[in-house]
Amino acid sequence: MLILAFIMAGCSNQVSNNNGDTISSEQPAPAEKSSITDDNKKITIIHSLPSETLDPHNGWIALRAGVTETLVRLDENMHVTPWLASKWEAKDDVTWVFTIRDDIDFQDGTKLDAAAAKASFERGITDSKALAASLKIASLEANGQELTIKTTEPLPAYPTELVHPTTSLISVAAETSMGKEKFNQAPVGTGPFKVTSFVSGKEIKLVRNDAYWDEKARLAEVTFQSNADANIRTLAFQSKQADIVYHLSPESLEAIKQEQDLSVESVTSLRTHYFTYNPASNNVTDIQVRQAIDKLIDRDAIVNDIMLGHAMPANGPFNSTLPFGNSEAAQKLDSVGALQLLESAGYTAGANGKLEKDGKALTLKLIAFSGINPELPLIPLVVQSEAAKIGVTIEIVSVEYPEVYIKDQTDWDISTSSYLTSPRGDGGSFLNSTYIVGGSYNPANIHIDKLDPIIKQLNATGEVAQRNELTRKAVEIINEAMPHSYIINPNILVGVNKRVANWKPGAEEFYIVTNKLDVN
């Protein structure tokens, strides 16, 4: 059967488009082009992360699918800008007043006012422990279009918290009439698209919300699917069964390039892959050893050979294109410099060529993991190879959850880590959670004395330019103390059929289905 299928495959040069019409693989069928009108424009998008629920407060998908919106949003430069709220101000350390636009209705026709927004936040913090923990709401007060939020502690960058998809505003009135279970299958928000059907873990069907408060969506229908397998997503893209496909693997790009109807957008992400050094390990206590390891990371090889060019060498926790990112060049591979540093730290070459100190060879245990990024386990191999050349042995141990291993064990020297370091367009939360003892990204309990006053100052500053300046200062101190070695910012690879118009993927991966998204 397979042999027969291969023979037939060899004979065929036909593919079918998204509407199931068979067309030549060379160019779109003219018939299809001419038949596209505003009322039948449709698109299929495939993302990598399946979603069990459309509950806007327990997942990102409702906002990504253009069903819900938030008070504020990030623009393409990662600045917080108005969305459902036209303006906001901090009355004091813990009091924020948001003025909600007066011309917005939910998709069920109920008006969005401060009382509706208050009900939405109350529902969110009741139904989502994560949201309750991040918003830290002490009280909410509604007065016409003015929503006053009092927080349990001073949070000067509070609007950045409200950028997150899980802070989406929903119509609680709709939930009351539909019932929670039904509502979570078809939430009612203020977005340009309404849900017509949802199959958990697989697919959302959307139609245009004709009563949208902003410019009406250009597409009539959207199918938003998910599949965790990168190969299947790639094949769906290549067979034109999907128009936009997220998270393609770099290896698939060569094949995609052969198709003239397809293109790939490569966007530097807000994620950073890095090494964490164990502050409790005698092997890496000496900063010269950490600096030597940093010099042994061939970031260019990782970018070019592993990521096939779809990444950026990292020189700090934040993507260097961000306003608070470090603009200095990333460290290049420097084996000679690394050897000098290790010699200065007291290591000398032993009889077998291995570097040793006090008769003990320098052997480092490196914790590796893969997570959802296939390149992560390969990075330690590059470093291991370079280290071996100067006589340093790196033993790689693969674990499923490095943060759990780091927390529970002490027998490690270096660990691979990977986090979204500025998902809300601000570095404050990463600095707090990674460099303060007790932070959720700090299982190794890293602490830098000089950094504490900067973070404290940052936590008390609301002005964006000042925050950016303080974040850059913090990065300088971090790079000087080197508790981590930042390696790369991987790119997000998104396949886009050339018939898609007015759309580019954002680094934040929040706003996927928009009112501007169109097809030719």
Place this chain on the structure above:
Amino acid sequence: MLWHFASRLIQLVVVLLLLSIVTFILMKLAPGDPVLAILQASDGALSQRDQETIREELGLNTPIYVQYGSWLRNVLNLDLGKSLTNNREVWTILMERLPATVYLFLGAIAVLFIFSVPLGWLAAKYKGRLPDTFSRLFAILGASIPSFWLGLLLVYVFSYQLNWLPTMGSGTIMHLILPSVTLGFVIAPEYIRLLRAGLIETLSQDYILAAKSRGITNRSILFRHAMPAALMPIVSLLGISMGALMAGSVVTESLFGWPGLGSTAIEAIRLRDYPVIQGYVMLSGFFFLATNWLSDIGLVILDPRIRLQKVGRI
């Protein structure tokens, strides 16, 4: 007969209870932290104090026997709890996903029979000749191909190159074909071998020779006499195959984005969503035992010898 049903029911309850204890302990021993998964929903850049608060609210900081006791108490009240990551009722999640898995299983079983019956019959009929060799080669191929690779190959050929079938998703019979072939093909070899052996043995029985000597047609001998007898071990194997189907569905569903129980289980395991994992294991265990039970009943119906033996015992 009543005693037979009662004893099977008791067995079911005991096995499910033991299964729940073992799963609960293994889940808790495995590395990973559900609180980290919960915090992922909002990127969770939070303090360890926040994490501790959530852990306390969910009762995850109590001793394991207390957690198990609380879970068991809820289960006895027909409450499997709520998902830690999306706050939905576990029962609702499982029931929502169950139909897709059942369709996939039925599709896979259909594929399994489409492959194994003709190939098993050809191999038995032409024992030692080309069809037999082909059938055995096919069985070896099926047994050695990993399902994820076969699935990709099928998608490449039938979706990308030929554009006959959708690459992924569900909703129509066309969506069901590739996942069913992927799942059924890997299980089929065992059935081909068993059917071949069963048919060879049955066709050499005296009563078949007697039938032949009475001038009964080959077709009639095959379908009315030999095939039912040779299918007997297949019915037993079907019960045992439920485990393989369950395991295979995890890979197949994830590959094809098929919205069944397997893909839910994988996601729940990744996120350490304990209530969903526990619910999935209980449901799988129930189906495994129930299918075995049904295959026993099937054997009683198909095989008069067993039927008479059981009636005699009852």
